[in-house]
Amino acid sequence: MIEQPQTVDKPDLLDNLGRIRPALIVALLALGIAGWQWWDSNNRIHQLQTELGQRLAASNNVEQESRVLSKQAIESTRELSVKLGEIQGKLADSQNQQLALEALYQDLARSRDEWTLADIEQIVLSASQQLQLAGNAKAALIALRSAETRLERLNKPQFAALQHAINDDILRLQEVPQIDTVGIAQRLDALIADVDDLPIASEHEIPVAQPRSQRPQTTGTANRFGREILQELKGLVQVRRMDTPDTALLAPTQVYFLRQNLKLRLLTARIALLAHDEVSYKSDLLDAQNWVKRYFNGSDARVARALISLGKLANSPVSIQLPSLSESLAALQASRIGRKH
Incomplete structure (x- = not known):
């Protein structure tokens, strides 16, 4: 049997359409919202991708710059290491030099x-x-x-x-x-220089003949000749008083050796003075003093001064206790x- 299609009533359809329209609107709104969200998400994703790309590009640039800087830093570090090594070497050399100089200074000071x-x-x-x-x-x-x-x-x-x-x-x-060694030595030198000028006691001067008075020649030639002979004989023979009876008459050669021996005594006294040998010094001066008294003319002023000087020198101390x-x-x-x- 063929069934006949069922017919729907218009009011019912309108009711159904009325019910479907709000749902459709809501669905369309939801769809629009979902589309807007999708578009917005895509837009944001695109922006994020763009920003991420930019950031990645920037990071790549930074990375490249970092690599360049790192390379430069490594090279700078190497250069600094080399320079530091050189400085350390120079510092070590400087320290070694300083130690060497200190040792040299100590050696020089020592x-x-x-x-x-x-x-x-x-x-x-x-x-x-x-x-x-x-x-x-x-x-x-x-x-x-x-x-x-x-x-x-x-x-x-x-x-x-x-x-x-x-x-x-x-x-x-x-x-x-203090002893005046220099002054005493000078006085001895003066005595030595005066020895040659001291007169010997046995020497004498022949007096100058007095001129004869002019008398009237009343006598003859024989008497005048006799008086002249007598006058010449008086000049050849002279009698003189000697203060010391034992004074020896010395020949010229003996006078020379006497003066030399007296000088030698004074020289040995001078040597004893420099050596501070008071015994030898006084012994030599006493011998010299005795020789002057015995052989030289004591009435002469030069001999008298020499005797006084010899006496003072003999009494001068020349020896002291030295530490x-x-x-x-x-x-x-x-x-x-x-x-x-």
Whole structure:
């Protein structure tokens, strides 16, 4: 059987359409909203992609710049490393040079101290020789003062004991009485120079003949000739009073050797003066004084002055007790031993 199509009523269709239209509108709105959202999402995604691309491009540029900077930094680091190595090498060389200079300075300072100590030792030894051989306290005092001045300039604590010892010896030498060795030697030299001018006691001067008075020639030729002969004989023979009866008559050669021996006595007295040998000094002067009294004319002013000078010189002290420089020499020896250790 054929069924007949069912017919729908128009009111019912309208009702259905009325119901479908709001749903359709809502669906269309939802679809529009979904499309707008899709478009907006695509737009945002596109913007994000663009921004991301820009950022990626910027990051690539930054990365390239970073690589360039990193490369430059690496190269700079290498250069700095090389320069640092050079600086370290120069610093090491400078330190080695400084150490070498310090060692050289210490050696020079040590050598300077040793040279100064050797010079001071020579000065002190020279002063000791002046005292022992010549007895010249003044020269020894000058030498010790020179050594003290050098030690003061050096100003080293290790030489304090030596400086103290030298100062003590200087004080001892300053207390020694001074002898006018130079003045006594000059007076002896003057006596030696005057020996040749001193008259010998046995020598005499022939008086000048007095002119004869003019008398009237009342006698003959024979009487006049006899008087002339008698006058000539009186000139040949002369009688003179001698103060000392034992004065010897000396020949010219003996007079020469007498003067030379007297000079020799005065010279040996001068040598004894320089050696501060008071016994020999006084012995020679007493012998010279006795010879002058015995063989020379005591009435002559020159002989009298020579005797007075010989007496004063014989009474002059020429020997003194001189201190030794043992303290300074011992301090020098101790300083030398201490520097070796």
